[in-house]
Amino acid sequence: MKTSNRRSFSVGSISLILLGLMILDAFAISFIYLLLGDGVWQLALIISAIVLLINIIWLHPRGFPLRWMSPGLSFMILVSIFPIILTIYIAFTNYGTGHILTKEQTIELFAERTYLPDDAVIFDYTVFQNGEGAYGLWVQEGENGSHAFAGTGRFLIPGAVITEHVGQLDADGIPETVGDYQRLDRKQSLRAIAELADVEFGVGSSAVQITTQLGKAAQLRPRYLYDAVKDAIVDQETAVTYLADNKQGVFIAADGQELIPGYQVTVGLNNFNRFLNTPSFRGPLLQIFVWTFIYAGVTVLIAFSFGLAIALFFGRDMPFGRVIKSLFIIPFAIPSVLTILIWRGLLNPLTGVVSTTLAGIFNQPVGWPPVFSDPFWVKVALIGISVWLAYPYFMLINSGALQAIPQDMFEAADIDGANAWQKFRHLTLPLLLVGVGPLLIGSFIANFNAFNTIYLFNDGGPPMVGTATPAGHSDILISYVYRLAFGGSGGQDFGYASAITMIIFLVLLGFTLIQFRYMKVWEGVGENV
């Protein structure tokens, strides 16, 4: 009998579904409306898609099997697929430090910048502040020139009558109070200078701002004007025209001078070209690529062999076997973040007990082995820690798999006179690998992405010298990408980081497909159980 995907619905369940969908849709529509109003169209789009999908799944009779997955699928689309699509898109843009904003936002940013024209009137100023914290400026042109006062957003016309009540004047002719504004002393004014620099006093063309010259204010003019026809920004001070280069995402003058920051544009395959054709990018990437494979490969190989050796040695009739296994599971059961940090402490060349003991055994000076500063020793330590983290897992897996191997095969081999090595090489190992093989690949993938180990132990260091972007000798691909995207010192280069992400993804995809083939999942998929 075949279970039917379709089913008859009772009136009750249909009304319940409709009610649920109506509530969901009502929420979704108002939310999407809000999002669109704020210009967050990407999020609005993905949420519309998810809600539409849920509606179809629950209304269409053939959507019945998908109903069970609709919560999981919704989360997967929003939190996995959507970010992945964005990441792939970013790989083809110049998104990163200096190219964060869109073109419109960048033009707005430049429109706010001002300059001090040669013919500007320079004022001496005195700072005032009212009870609400707003600043006011008393300005005076020269020794005995006209004076004026302005709070934020208030008209300022030199020489005009001041409407506020002006308090007692001091020897220089400056009042102590104007209206509810109190005069600040020199110290207070200096402390407020960063805030003052952002304030325009007065309105329109007569507004003044403080200048970089101490105690002087002036009428500043907007420096950059955008010309939509020429798609260029003109510097009012120098009369230089910066034409928009929509391929690079910058405004650039005829002499090659660029306005900083630039803006975000799609750059095609530029990010990929960088590591394909530029030695200063390709060099470190290649080195990191090779080390990632060595690190993951060697770790898995040693951990597997060590785990297998212990599992073999203990065999099936080990007394206290269960207790010993339980003890072996302990390092595996502790969150690896903690054990990596513990190893970092134990291996500290100056204070760590493991390092100081090793230095004693090998009769080396204090500070040996240099597990934080020497590329070779850092790598040795990292592989050591990773093996320590992984081999209890392989011991457990292997001892389970060994028990599953039928004993009569060994009896047959005994009759044929096979020695212990031959039995291991031709019987145990091949039979073991059938079951454990996919887990070896799985462990390789896990170590390929062992960001925590690399980052927490030594942050990928020591740093490489002479690279185009910061890179470390013990960096693996994933920690290198993290450094490119989030590492502070070299700026953030999301575009390039995403491009390298694509490489990692392809490598991992390859290994995963091999793993699937190994596990024979394809047969399982098509099988009609």
Next chain:
Amino acid sequence: MSNATVQAPGAWQLFWQSKKNRRRVALAAKLLFAIAALSITLLPIMFTVSSAFSSSQSLSSTSLIPENPTLDNFRTIVVENDFWLWLRNSLVVSTTASVLAGLMTTLTAYSFSRFRFHGRNELLLGILIIQVFPSLLTMVALFSLLQQLGQYAPFVGLNQLGGLILLYMGGALSINVWLMKGFFDSLPREIDESGMIDGASHWQIFWKLLFPLVRPIVVVIMVLTFFGTFGDWLLPRLMIQDTDKYTLMLGLQQFIANDYGNNWGAFAAGAVLGSVVQVTVFIVLQEQIVGGLTAGSVKG
């Protein structure tokens, strides 16, 4: 050779001739090897436990048993720092995430196991391939996703435990769906059919007949998901700013990162407290967990 052999040569040979005795010697050798292998494995942990109780603040002391055992380090981490708060945050996040993920995985796996529909194989494969994409690298996108969502629904925004839970939900459908589907596949269809004859709906068949049978593996998946999120520190590190919203791993990591050398004992005490539960659960459930791991499930 010992003196005993010289004085009574026959005694040793007699001893060695007995098969039982020979097995005993081999066993003793095996136990010695086991102890040696175990001590290498457990040494770092023993040092950590030792320094948790030690009054000296560094890890350089070579004696495993602290001279003046003290609970000062535990006091430092628990009383003077937000250990309980961090633990509570971790428990909230991990419990919610693992229960939700376990339920969604079970529902999805049931459907894959029992229904045949257009695009089924592609969807099964798609779930796996999406999880291959290293989620670390979508952090920029995830960060701005939480930032945007938080403006409308603050409880799933940045710096919120809800936001963290939401991000873990993105990985809810993983290789565990395959694992779970395998278990459903192994349950005979006759169970469904008998329910169908009695007029049960699909939901009733799932919930009343099949779910009790797969409950053990659901528990394993939930436990592994729980400790996967419990042990994560990177996502909290990038998404959480306030110390009172820290998860335990982030709190301990930041604790040691901020003042490395001076607080080692307190960090060790925190590590011991933070690991006790997980180690106990792993030892109690070891058979099931190893089974789950062998079948391809992952510990974070």
